[in-house]
Amino acid sequence: MWLQVSLSFFSFLFCQCQAQSQASLRRFNDPAGRCHYTFTVPSPTESSCSGSSTKQELTGVLSRLTLVEALVSRLVDGADGSSGAGTAEESLQEAYSQVTRERDQLQQDKEHLSRQVQKLQTSLAELDREAESLRKRSCQQTEASEGALYNYRPGKDPVHDLRNDAYQEMKAEVTELPASRLLPEGNLSFTGCGELLSVGNPVLHRKADSITGKYGVWLQDPDPRGPGFTNQTVWRIDAVGTDVRQLFMYEDMEQFSRGFPSKVLVLPEPVESTGATLYRGSLYYQRRRSRTLIRYDLVTESLASRLELPHAGFHGQHPYSWGGYTDIDLAVDERGLWAIYSTTKAKGAIVISQLDPVSLQVKESWETKIRKNSVANAFMVCGRLYTVASYTAANTTINFTFDTATGEGRATSVPFKNRYHYNSMVDYNHAHRKLYAWDNFHMVTYDVRLGRPRHGAK
Template sequence: MHLFSAMFLLVMLAGMPGEVQNISQSMEVLDLRTFRDLQYVKNTEGLMKVVDGKLKVASENPRSLNPKGFQEVKDKVNQLLPLLPVLEQYKADAKMILRLREEVRNLSLVLMAIQEEMGAYDYEELRQRVLLLETRLHSCMQKLGCGKLTGVSNPITVRASGSRFGSWMTDTMIPSSDNRVWSMDGYFKGRRVLEYRTMSDFMKGQNFVQHLLPHPWAGTGHVVYNGSLYYNKYQSNIIIKYHFRSRSVLVQRSLSGAGYNNTFPYSWGGSSDIDLMADENGLWAVYTTINNAGNIVISRLEPQSLEILQTWDTGFPKRSAGESFMICGTLYVTNSHLAGAKIYFAYYTNTSSYEYTDIPFHNQYSHISMMDYNPRERVLYTWNNGHQVLYNVTLFQVIKTSGD
C-alpha cells in the first residue's frame, strides 16, 4: 500500500487527523535539516575548489609552495573541518530513513489486513486497533530518544530583520505539523507579533498576519507551545498564555518571588529576568529570586494552568549567564552573550546535579539576545544582533532496542 493511502485509511479509521502526525513530523524534521545542511555543503563548495586548485599546483611544482603558501592551504583546510559533522549527520539521517521505511512497511501490511477485515469489526474495535498502531509508531519515534548535548554546528543565518534585540520561533510541541513562524521585535513594551505561514515566507518577509497582544511583553524569553504564546508581562512577574487561534488570553499567573524589570536579567540586560522555554519534557520557566541570591532557578510548569510542578536551584548566578536553553530536561547555560561565548554549564533536573562544560559555538554577529531549543526540529533558534540564526545540535543518543 502506498504511504499516503495508508495515512488516509488511518485517518478514516480514527476519525482524527492527529493520529498520523508522528510520521509526517519525522519527515518534516528530515526535510528541514537536510535542506539546511545541503545549503551549508553548497556554501563550502567554492572553498573546496580553492583548496583543490592549490594542492594541484603544489603537487605539480612543489618548489612553488613556500611557508606562507603552505600556511594558507592549511588555513583553508581547517575551514573545511566543520563539514565533517554535517556529513556525519547525513549518515545518521540515512539510518533513520531506513528505520522509518521498515516501520511504514510493517504498518502498511497491518493496515491492509485491517482494511480486508473492516466488515468484521464495529467502530470501537477498529478505533482500538488504530490506537495500537499509533502507539507502535510513537514507540518507533521514541527510539531516537533524548541525549546529552555534545556539539553545536556553525550558524545558519535565515534572515536579517528587526532591531538588535528580539525573538523568533516555531511551535515546540511534539507532535505538530504546524509550519508557522512567529517574530517579536524588541525586548520591552512590545505587543506586535508577526505570524508567517511557513519558514520560506519568513525568509522572504511575506504572507504574514499580525497579532496585537492585550498586554505588552518584557524580555525575549517567549515560547510558542501547542498553539499558544507564553510570555512575561511587562513590569511584572506574571506569565501570560495567549492563544493564537482565538486571539485571547487563556490564563495568566504570577511566578511567585521571581525578579522582574531587570532585577535578575542575563548579562545582556533587556528585562530578561524570566525566560520561558520548552523541550521534550514540557514547559519550563528559568528565572531567579531574592531568596535564591540571584542564582538561576528552573521550574517545570503545567501548560494549562501555569502552576509550578517542581523547582530546582542550580546555584549558577544568572547575571553571569549570557543565555540558556533546555534540552531533554537539562539546562545549558552560556557564559556570555558576546563573541567568544561557549556553553559553560549544564544542570540535570533528572538527577539534581550539575557540571561545567566546554562546548564552543560561533557567535557570528557578536550579540545574542535570545537562544532557545526547539525539540520538534532539534535546532537552536537565536536572535543575534538583528539576525535570525539557527544552529544544529549534536546529541549523544542511545538508540533503544525493543527489549529496553
C-alpha cells in the same frame, strides 16, 4: 655730515686750484665801499672768454654739485639703514631667545613624559603579575567547584549562602574539548533524548530592517494544536520598544525569509524582553514590568491564562549578563514547559521550574549553583539546563549543564558561535532539533547533536 662733505668738496677745488701756476686771488672795494674777493684761474685751452663757454662751465659745476648731492643722499640713507639693521638685529635676538625658552620647556616636558611612561610600564608589569596570580588561583577554585557540583543534591547544600565555598560562579574561560572527544562511538545517528554533544554553525534566515529588530523572539511551535498553522509556521516578536504587542505570523520559513507576514496579531498585554516561547498552539510570555506569566491562545487569539511566578525577580533584578530585562526566560523541550529565573532566596542563582502548560502552575523547582547574571543565555534540552558563556564573543562555549532528573550540575565545554556579536535570545526546538537565536538583528538557527544519556541518568 653736510659740513664734512662741504669741506671735502672745497678742499678738492682748492687742491685743483693750487695745481694751476697762474691762479691768483685779488681783493678790492666796489664803489659802494663793499669788499670783493676775486679768484682767477686762466683756462689752459681757451684764449678768450665767451658767453657759451661760461654757460658750459656753469653747467659742469652744476653737474658736479648734483653728483655731490646724490653722494650725500646715499650717505644719509646708509646711516638710516644701519639704524633699521640694528632694529632687525634686536628682533632676531628676541626671537632666538624665545625659541630657546620654548626648546627648554619642551625638553622639560619630554623628561616629565618619560617619567610617566616609566611609571606606567611599572604598573603594567605589576598588573601582569597580579593577572597571572589570579589565573592560577582561578584554576584551583574551578577544580574545587567541579568536585562540589558532582556531589550536589537539592536540599543538602545551602546554595543561597554566598559564603559557602561550593558556591562558585561559572566563568566563560573554560577549556574547549575537540568534537571528536565529545562524540561517543555509535551516537552519530542517535535521534532520541540525550546530552547535548555539539552545536553547528549559525545559519542566517532573516535580518531585521529597523532598530526595533535589534533583538527579539522568533520561533516555530514544536507541537502545534488547532487549525490555521503547523510546525512550519514562523512567529516573530520585535522586542525593542516600551509597548511591545505585535506578533507576526509567517506561513513558512520561505515567507519569513522574504519578510512579508501573512497575519499580525495584537497581544492583550505588553511583552517583557526576549523570554517568550511557543508550545501547543499558545504563546507564553512575561508581562512587562511584572512577574506575571501569560498564555495567549493563537487559535482564539485571546488571553487563555495568567499567573504570577512566585518570588521571581523581574525588570532587571536577575537578568542574563547582556541585560535586556531578561529576568524570566520561558523554554520548551521534550519534557514540557519551563521557566528559567531567580528568586530572593536563591540570591541570583538560577532556578528552574517546570510549569503546567494550561494553568501555568509550578509543578516542581530546582536551584542550581550558577549566577544568572554570569551567563549570557540559557535553554532546556531533554530536561537539562544549558547555559551560554558569552553573548558577544565570536567563539564562546556552552559552559554549564544541570540535569533536573538527577539534580546534578557540572561544567561543560561545547563550542558555540555568536557570528554577529550580540546574541540576545537562544531557544531550543525539539521537533526540528535546532537552536533558534536572535543575534544583533540577525535571526539564525543552529543544528544540534545529542548523545545517549550518561549511565544512571533517568
